[in-house]
Amino acid sequence: MAIGPEGNQRCGSCGRLEQNLEAKIVDPKTGEALGPGQRGELWLKGPTIMQGYLGDAEATNATLNSEGWLKTGDLCYFDQDGFLFIVDRLKELIKYKAYQVPPAELEHVLQSHPEIVDAAVVPYPHEESGQIPMAFVVRQPASTLDEKKVMDYVAKQARLVLNVAPYKKIRRVSFINAIPKSPAGKILRRELVNLALSGTQSRL
Template identity: 70%
Template sequence: GGAPLGREVAERFVAVFPNVQIVQGYGLTESSGSVASTVGPEESKAYGSVGKLASHLQAKIVDPSTGEALGPGQRGELWVRGPLVMKGYVGDDKATAETVDSEGWLKTGDLCYFNEDGFLYIVDRLKELIKYKGYQVPPAELEHILQSHPEIADAAVIGYPDEDAGQLPMAFIVRQPGSNLTGQQVMDYVAKHVAPYKKVRRVAFVNAIPKSPAGKILRRELVQQALSMGASKL
């Protein structure tokens, strides 16, 4: 819970448990429940996707900077509309106006895309994107790659403040028991899978990744932890 399950992890699971069906879904408190889900064995094979849009909703992918509606395969903010979308936040008209527009579209704050077959893919939270030299780097994308490494038990990625670049992608890694994985090996592994601007540029090893009871990574805690470590210890 709290983050999309990446294709790599899903495929590794299915290889071990071929008779277990993985079902993913996506929803918000503000949508009063499910926005999308994988229904049936065929849809569940769309690893990495949270499924198709629920029948009672409309959705569109919107460019966050221009408000333009985008087509299949293009990443933008997911907006949804339907009878189960909230009317607003009680006693907070400002927050309501920022989240639900005059036509009833709920701005989810999630960076997503639909493929040509209508399957929805969650990339990351817009506010958690790392800004590296003008590029946007989704932490969840790097976390999926890191979690596919056999010597990594868990991982989280944050933006580390940097005067020149703005933010540097930094990974917190929980090694598998007995592993002697090094920071350089972690960075090299990610570099093989991503464009140069998405490369992990700092690594710290920890005993556990701080998470909320719902399973969401507490990135603010990791940022504070990174700053308190100091560059000399990384």
């Protein structure tokens, strides 16, 4: 799929592709190319794409296929007009039963609550489901939000506003003073997973 440089902005999109760059959305399990509106891994190809990792054939083969397509590891989709939307990183998807849940979608819902300052969603191990979405929430001062209110809010918003599938729900909540982030603002999910597994997180 090749998309020219023309292009107005579209809310929620990172825009259209640069000229001379090709892209396609691929089912990460089957390698099948997907159409507009379908979510999969973003593959890129063009003169500006790297040729590989110097001295590391294994890493190169894992990232580039034989035709020169770069596997970005990003879960994305194109709309009918060629605008690209990034959903999440594939490696960060939560494997709930037979489904994959993007943490960023649930974080967006959580952050829309007027009593929530910040939030992050991570996988929490579950015997029956494999993993369940767990939310770390920073509340506004003097907020009375509890675990049930947070989960009910997400379920309602997901169903009525965002049309999110029923399996995309928060199933565990912990309240925290601040979400750990890198200097670039990236959520340090591994720290939160470790905190959840340690059992020492605040639930006040």
